[in-house]
Amino acid sequence: MTEPTASAPPGLAVEHLSFGYGAELVLRDVTFSVEKRRFCALLGPNGAGKTSLFALLTRLAMPRAGRIGIDGLDLAGAPRAALSRMGIVFQQSTLDLDLSVRSNLSYYAALRGLYGRDAARRIDAALDRLGLRDRAGVKARELNGGHRRRTEIARALMHGPQLLLLDEPTVGLDPESRAEITRHVHALCETEGITVFWATHLVDEVAPGDDLVILHQGRVLARGVAAEVAGDRPLEAVFLDMTARSA
Numbered sequence: 001m002t003e004p005t006a007s008a009p010p011g012l013a014v015e016h017l018s019f020g021y022g023a024e025l026v027l028r029d030v031t032f033s034v035e036k037r038r039f040c041a042l043l044g045p046n047g048a049g050k051t052s053l054f055a056l057l058t059r060l061a062m063p064r065a066g067r068i069g070i071d072g073l074d075l076a077g078a079p080r081a082a083l084s085r086m087g088i089v090f091q092q093s094t095l096d097l098d099l100s101v102r103s104n105l106s107y108y109a110a111l112r113g114l115y116g117r118d119a120a121r122r123i124d125a126a127l128d129r130l131g132l133r134d135r136a137g138v139k140a141r142e143l144n145g146g147h148r149r150r151t152e153i154a155r156a157l158m159h160g161p162q163l164l165l166l167d168e169p170t171v172g173l174d175p176e177s178r179a180e181i182t183r184h185v186h187a188l189c190e191t192e193g194i195t196v197f198w199a200t201h202l203v204d205e206v207a208p209g210d211d212l213v214i215l216h217q218g219r220v221l222a223r224g225v226a227a228e229v230a231g232d233r234p235l236e237a238v239f240l241d242m243t244a245r246s247a
């Protein structure tokens with residue numbers, strides 16, 4: 001995790017961000033940055049503010065204070081250009097269950113202004129990336145939870161984003177599918193060279209070499225490489241201690 005430099009802006013920069021739904025703030029002076037092509041886990045218990053932060057990153061909500069940079073672009077100043085660099089997987093599934101995997105991707109491609117051969121090529125590439133080519137014709141309703149999530153990740157990558165945001169993408173999955181999706185996205189980060197920002201409340205989804213931001217009650221309690229944040233103790237114990245201490 002590095003501070004921004006003039007030559008290489010971070011994939012994601014969050015600076016002094018504050019936000020609340022009413023009088024009370026649910027994000028307070030949140031600051032961190034993620035270097036390009038890194039996997040960063042946003043780890044926080046229920047109610048920490050993870051989904052609220054995602055709402056700000058995707059401009060579904062506006063901050064009270066602070067700034068968000070995407071690949072060197074200011075999200076408030078150049079929202080279209082900044083958003084076009086992002087792929088997003090929300091916590092709640094947004095697949096049309098009555099459409100096939102391919103049709104779900106085609107529909108989304110059209111929304112992104114992608115048609116014809118270009119769209120077909122991108123869809124095939126996205127299906128291959130997520131190991132879904134043999135399920136292209138299957139209705140989303142007939143997929144298991146893990147394959148539905150993979151379809152959403154494939155869809156989020158179709159327009160070639162530099163930054164992939166995932167809000168608790170393994171919620172509701174069985175342990176095997178959860179481990180598989182977590183592994184898959186870590187691999188994508190390496191092979192595709194994209195920056196990944198992954199929200200979770202589950203410590204076992206964080207690899208020792210990942211960047212890590214621990215969020216609790218709207219505040220950043222720790223940030224850095226996960227192994228360094230953990231030190232010589234298991235990350236789970238450090239996380240539980242930190243969140244209990246600040247409660």
Ligand SMILES: Nc1ncnc2c1ncn2[C@@H]1O[C@H](COP(=O)(O)OP(=O)(O)OP(=O)(O)O)[C@@H](O)[C@H]1O
Pocket residue numbers: 021022026044045046047048049050051052053201
């Ligand atoms: N629409 C809303 N109106 C008012 N308060 C809200 C709203 N959405 C969230 N909150 C509150 O904001 C705080 C942060 O919630 P948020 O959903 O961002 O946390 P989270 O880390 O994503 O939690 P979870 O893992 O449970 O989804 C919580 O106290 C929550 O009750």
